[in-house]
Amino acid sequence: MMRMRLLIPCALGGPWLSSLVDPGVRERARLERTPTVEELFRRHSDDVRRIVARLLGPGAAPSDVEDLVQQVFVVVHGALPRFRGDSKPITWLYGIASRTVLTHLRGRRRHRKMVASLEVMTDLLPTATEHPETEASRRQALNRVWRALMTVSAKKRVVFILYEVEGLTGREIAEALQIKEATVHTRLYHARRDLDAALATLEATP
């Protein structure tokens, strides 16, 4: 009887059919599909480092980026038994990385230090007129964008970066951040509006 049950393909039936399958078998199959933390690290540590660095911005200390990357994989280790494989591992990792960064960004003092660091970097960069090389003017422009982005709240900024820079869809971001898709759109709208206002103000400042 047990053998017969195992032969019923879940995909052909509704939930009542899949419930006939031995749950132990399903669990074993899921575990076989689930990568280990080390595999995830080998495959995606670059992606995680990139997304953490991007979400923090260039004003963050390199040691903070490193610490958060480690923290993400420690969280992954704890959360792996609950990973159902419904989403791609990278989307799942994006979610953990984004939430870890958001928690890190909660402190006002930390935010102020990141902004201060960005502004010092702006001061240090050669101006486009002094050094008209493309790289110098590009870095100046990028710093200006980051200074504007830092005026956008962290929650909105994370959605903006995931959507506009990392290219995730609204649905993927909703899944990653465990929020409603409508909330993603609202945050994206406000992030664009706030960023535009900040950029306009910076443009007007000599």
Added chain:
Amino acid sequence: MTCEHADALYRHPWPGQTSRERETLREHASACAACGATVRRLESARRLLMDDVPLASRREDAATWAAVEARIEARSSLWRWPAWVAVPAAAAALVAALMLRPTAPEAYTVTAGALATAEATVTGGVPSDAPLSATVRTRIEGEGAVLTLEPGAQARLRSRDLWALEYGDLAVEVQPTPAAPLTVLTEAARVSGVGTHFRVSVADGETRVSVSRGQVRVESKGAPALTVGAGAEWSSRPAPPPLAPSTEPAVAPSQARPDAARRAEDRAAVDRARALVTQDALRARRIAGEVLERRAAGPEEVDALAVIADAHRLSGEHRAAASFYARVAAHPAGVAYAEEARLRQAQMLMALGEHRAALDALALDDPRLARGALAPERAALAAQAWLRLGEPDRAAAALESADPRSLAVQDARRAVQRALEGGQR
């Protein structure tokens, strides 16, 4: 200049947007100056962010994975047992540790005077939680702290940084270096500080605190925590004695006891000013100025000073900004902001062309700031100042021990390199 269609631009693309709607929006943006500017700004920002791929160093992977494994192992050892076993076991272990800690922390030694103690064998380490009764003035030395127990006083060492004073006088000198503040606990108050000299007296159920250098934090039941600065005194009695004149105006005795309602009001005003500062610097400055006029003390005063400094900076008033940042950095309650304030002050002085003063403000030799989060930026700014003074070698020296992964340090190194090459030519 804004346009009523800007809202649609910020939403674009929205779920269910038709190609016709998209086309209309595009046509509008190409014709309308305001919307055109918005599209240009956001699109250019997006491109710049996309092109900027933060470096992911493969070389660090092995070290990172080793660190991850170590952190996982540390966590696993905590949670290896099921919660119903682990939690009571941890609680029992904690209780046992509290009850059975017999050994003396070696952090403190008695170096002069005499003690009548529960264990009369005090020659080196101070016994933990045994009453220490001084018969003559007794000096107790610890790592980063020296305590003097006056004759007739009795105290107990509760933990490495916590002393309980039962009665009598205890004078404390804490160096600025310890990671955790030293705390003296009495029946009525909890007094803690770093880099400070203070005295705690317990008599007739009253606790009195007097500070001769730096500042201490005093917490007592039913009252908000407050900061007592040099020259000021505090008493646990409802009607405290008149306070001695302060040598530090930032924590003047008259300000040492703000009531809770006024503090809450000041906090709300400072937060409002902070939220406004990037949009309306003048208004933010006015609100923060009103907070100062109300003689706010402690963190509220520091925050108000910081808002005013930021407002001056954003308005291009470098001199005033530098002066307010200096006040923030020197404020006894501004320890958490000191590093940022020093950096900002130096930035402002650089903008004024006062490079030597900027180097002084960066306080590179201040041990409290040596490993601060902004150490790379301070080193980079110092290098910039030396470059402006025409001393590229000293600029290079300023960057020697700076974190090479910091973008600010990398930019500064490039600038130094250019200057050195220019000098050779």
